[in-house]
Amino acid sequence: MSGPFDVVERLDALLEPQGLMRRGVVRFQPGEAAPALEGGQNAQAVVLIGVTGGAMWSAFTAWRDRQVDGGGSDPLDRWSEVVLDPIAADLGAHAFYPSRAPYQPFQSWAMQAEGLRASPLGLLIHPAFGLWLSFRGALAFAEWHADDVDASGSRSQGRHPCDDCAEKPCLSACPAGAVMPDRFDVTGCRIHLATIAGQSGCTDGGCLARDACPIGVAYRYPQAQVRFHMQALTLPGH
Ligand code: B12
Ligand code: SF4
Ligand code: SF4
Incomplete structure (x- = not known):
């Protein structure tokens, strides 16, 4: 049976070849608005999966070039599901996607998880990555025991860059x-x-x-x- 640190390490290992990175974790307290999982249970935590820079682009375009239909009308959304659905299944999580309605509150989650705040563009700004941070998905866990894991490695403790x-x-x-x-x-x-x-x-x-x-x-x-x-x-x- 795998422990909480194994889950985090395994997630990082599965994301790395895709150029994706684990961002912060939102831990929901009882009574807080949490996404519902199959079976009606609410998630205890979501782990945000993000993109900065160009690492994801080469993995995505290599996949897209192999698709006979070029990946369809929303190839990046489809690629995200192709990559993250199996990772979610592997870890016993449920994957949510930013562009799939009903929209999950990805920006609010990122504000909580990483202490990020909005720029005048409406985009959240990160002290290191600036405006070059977006999300490809979030993995929701029915149980989460890894609160002491530094989930993002870059939680913004300082002042708002703006x-x-x-x-x-x-x-x-x-x-x-x-x-x-x-x-x-x-x-x-x-x-x-x-x-x-x-x-x-x-x-x-x-x-x-x-x-x-x-x-x-x-x-x-x-x-x-x-x-x-x-x-x-x-x-x-x-
Ligand atoms: C609909 C949508 C759009 C629409 C409308 C956006 C708008 N400004 O109204 C369109 C298609 C125009 C759009 C455009 C873009 N979008 Co958009 N969009 C979304 C989407 C799918 C849903 C937004 C939503 O309604 N959420 C529902 C509410 C309930 O969620 P929420 O997180 O709680 O929303 C809160 C925040 O948005 C916050 N907020 C928003 N603006 C501000 C401003 C201030 C000052 C404050 C304090 C708070 C605040 O208040 C909301 C309520 O709490 C999200 C993904 C998602 N699921 O959130 C991406 C998302 C917000 N978009 C994103 C991006 C990157 C873009 C683009 C830059 C795309 C591009 N060209 O690269 C442009 C830029 C537009 C812009 N400057 O706003 C990223 C933002 C990443 C980040 N760093 O913040 C997201 C998270 C998608 C992702 N895959 O990462 N988008
Ligand atoms: S893409 Fe940026 S610079 Fe261009 S019109 Fe929109 S907000 Fe202005
Ligand atoms: S850091 Fe300055 S330029 Fe960048 S978004 Fe904030 S106010 Fe605008």
């Missing part, structure tokens, strides 16, 4: 004025992305506001990965 950013270049970089100190205007962003200037600008090259942030630039996604995500934003239903 509080120490005097210049705040993200606020002036957006050609659509969509990034404001207290609000991100999703509609304004998407209207700009649909224009010719937006297509050849942000859609092709990446979000100028995200690129203006000085935190975590070493973890910027490779250009093909950036373009993939930006193009997905302009598709109907995304």
